[in-house]
Amino acid sequence: MPSFDTGxxxxxxxxxxxxxxxxxxxxxxxxxRGGIIPGTIMPAFSLEMxxxxxxxxxxxxxHAGRCYSAALLNSMRNSDYATIRLEDxxxxxxxxxxxxxxxxxxxxxxxxxxxxxxxxASDDVDWEMIRGGKPVDERxxxxxxxxxxxxxxxxRRLPRMGEIWKGQISQEQLTARIDGVxxxxxxxxxxxxxxxxxxxxxxxxxxxxxxxxxKPKHDGDRPAEIVIGDRFGASSDGLLVAGAFAHLARHxxxxxxxxxxxxxxxxxxxAAPARGIHAIQLELCxxxxxxxxxxxxxxxxxxxxxxxxxxxxELGESTVALGQSGTLPIAAE
Numbered sequence: 001m002p003s004f005d006t007g008x009x010x011x012x013x014x015x016x017x018x019x020x021x022x023x024x025x026x027x028x029x030x031x032x033r034g035g036i037i038p039g040t041i042m043p044a045f046s047l048e049m050x051x052x053x054x055x056x057x058x059x060x061x062x063h064a065g066r067c068y069s070a071a072l073l074n075s076m077r078n079s080d081y082a083t084i085r086l087e088d089x090x091x092x093x094x095x096x097x098x099x100x101x102x103x104x105x106x107x108x109x110x111x112x113x114x115x116x117x118x119x120x121a122s123d124d125v126d127w128e129m130i131r132g133g134k135p136v137d138e139r140x141x142x143x144x145x146x147x148x149x150x151x152x153x154x155x156r157r158l159p160r161m162g163e164i165w166k167g168q169i170s171q172e173q174l175t176a177r178i179d180g181v182x183x184x185x186x187x188x189x190x191x192x193x194x195x196x197x198x199x200x201x202x203x204x205x206x207x208x209x210x211x212x213x214x215k216p217k218h219d220g221d222r223p224a225e226i227v228i229g230d231r232f233g234a235s236s237d238g239l240l241v242a243g244a245f246a247h248l249a250r251h252x253x254x255x256x257x258x259x260x261x262x263x264x265x266x267x268x269x270x271a272a273p274a275r276g277i278h279a280i281q282l283e284l285c286x287x288x289x290x291x292x293x294x295x296x297x298x299x300x301x302x303x304x305x306x307x308x309x310x311x312x313x314e315l316g317e318s319t320v321a322l323g324q325s326g327t328l329p330i331a332a333e
Contacts, residue, residue, distance in 0.1 A: 035184035037111045038173065039069035044111045044181040047188050049195075050103050055316030056200035056323065058105040058192050061208050062118035062185070062266060064092035065109040072115060075166055082164050086113045086155055088210040089290060090297050095208050097305035102312045104206075105192055109185060113155065114164070116177040118185050119207075119264040120153045129154055131168040153182075189270060197276045201323025204240065204315055205279035207266045208308075212294070213287045214260070224256035225288055229263035229281035235271035236278040243318050244280065247311045276323060282308070 028051040035044025049058075066087065073079045092108045099106040109118055127133040150157030154174070157163055189205075196203035214223035228244055230236045241257070248255045263281035271279035286294045289301040 032188060034188050035111070036180045037067055037069070037115070038176040038180050039071055040067065042067050042110060045107060045109045045185050045188065047105070047107045047192060048099070049105045049192060053105060053196065053199075054103040055313070056196040056203045056319050057102070057206060057312055057316045058107060058189075058196060058203065059095045059099055059206050059208055059312070060107040060189060060266070061088065061092045061095040062109050063088035063113045063209060064090075064095070065112040065115075067110045068112055068114070072112070076114070076164055077166055078161060081161055082158060083112065083114060084295055085158055085161075086164075088113075088208075089286060089294060090301075091208055091210045091284065093297060093301060094284065094289065094305055094308060097302075098309045098312055101305070101309040102316065104312055104316070105196065107185075107189055107192065109181075111177075111181040111185075115154075116181050117151070117153055117155060118182060119266050120151075121265050121269075122153060122178050122182050124152045124265075125154065125174070126150075126152050126156050129156055129165070129168055130174055131170050133171055133174075153178075186269065189266075193270060193277050197323075200320060202276040202278065202319050203323075204236075204319040205266075205270060205277070206312065206315075207263065207279060207281045209261070209281060209283045210286045211261065211283040213285055214256075222254050223285075224254045225285040226253055227256045227259070227261045227281075227283040229258050229261050229267070229283065230279075231263045231267050231271065232258055235263060235267040235273070236280050237273055237322060240278055240315055240318055240322075241280060243315055244311060247314050248307075251307055251310075253307070278319065278322075284308075 030049045030051055032047040033043035033045070034047065036042070037044050064087065066083075068079075068083065073083075076082050095106060095108060098104065111118075125133070154169070154177075155164060193203050193205055211227065216223050226248060228241060230238075230241050233241075245255055245257070261281060261283045263279070267279045267281055271277060284304060289297055289304045291298055
């Protein structure tokens, strides 16, 4: 297989000023632009925390990156198809809007998922993609299950497309992606959550994603528009999840729990309810805010921002109560 190398930046699909927003309480922002996207001079992510954060919530968008180097795009067999389907397309705009309305912290990845998947472990590698890489240890089959399916640390295959890449990458390129993107992103995420927990007694991570429309299970079935994942109860206090369901039910949104998305590496690594750090994955159906091609936002994105902002406010209050007492108050309704 031929090899490829990252090169000069072709285009920045994410305008850096998109993440510059005043928080809800108009307090000063503490901004960190960290890591580096190999082959560019661009930061791998932006982290924004209001200096006087009004709620102990951090919204993260790990699959929102749209900063592609020329070499990365040239290395793909069909970049137009693959990039749109690998991205959580424009979910960062929802995250930014929600953070603006609520004052929540905001962590947005600029490095694209095609380069490295931040919701996978750094050792979840399909070594057949790596030139000169070490053989897969079959005894660690569970660790590399996702990579063998084509969606590991470096995505390899997509439905109806097959192989994404024209060739392998080197061990040095893999290391550069881990050191420049994956490691600093997760270090920043961990530090931000610890800071919120230390201040409030509890913190909540909302890991924001988008999903293709789910198929109806039978005639007349209304597929869920939103999927809440909590690693089957392991990543969050159950009353926070119950509060999320109640909020979305009041707004007549179809919601599913852990099926088909229960959360991934981000929740496994960072959630620690026993230490006051809770995390849920929120999957939003792309048809609720994108056009028919699932490519560009429509006017309906504003409604989704309002819906998620209301959810964040409600869960933020419940997280404050958790931090104050260790338990949530029983709802009066």
